Amino acid sequence: MTDPVFYHGTKAKLQPGDLLVPGYRANLGGHQAAWIYFSATLEAAVWGAELAQGEGRGHIYIVEPTGPWMDDPNLTDKKFPGNPTKSYRSQQPLRIVSELMDWEGHPPEQLAAMRAGIERLMREGAEIIN
Template sequence: MTRNADHTEGDPFYHGTRADLKPGDLLSVGHPSNFRGKPLSWIYFTQTLEAAIWGAELATGDSRQRIYIVKPTGFFMDDPNLTDKKFPGNPTKSYRSRDPLLILGELAEWQGHTPEQLKAMHDGLARLRAEGRDMIED
């Protein structure tokens, strides 16, 4: 189902990552995902800073964590990895698209999670991986 008309109008879209990009660049499908390293056929983004922070903090790699303000360039839909599976409805305002996201700018200041919160999230993801339940519906 498309969310183009149903997202919260006026709120910015974010993408958390470690990729080094600049305004005018496009984020597109086919690059390794933040979490698994394998290329995905969707690009993921959100309208909540909290979800974008997790994206940046959990992204693999050694580069600096970044949160970009992005603009979808085409059709997008709810992220089925979160919506109605983990969180009824779409409280994380998480979406995905096969069309590129235009980088509008970078969020200069944001507060990350505590070391304890990060450890708990990493431990939970490791548990899912060990159980074979860390799948991304692509």
């Protein structure tokens, strides 16, 4: 059995060998993130790249965890039991393997609807990422 390919979407411009680490401001909620998030599905990484803080087009990186990781409870325990999104988190760095250059974002109206939904949840005080 082969290891899964893991993805991380962000606005940060990185190079192979760079490390993504927790401790930066979270894209959702604006607090300091105790975890670094990644997925084995390209779709989740596309959302990450599009919703990330910052200007310009996002980047999607193929990453490898450098330490233990677990299912992302924000999604697997609350929204999608059983982890169909294959979303994970770690408190250890992710190493950039390469950048995925050929990916397509969501239509503008779908992206606007997602942003509006996230903003509504944040106004209501929902803990989007813990």
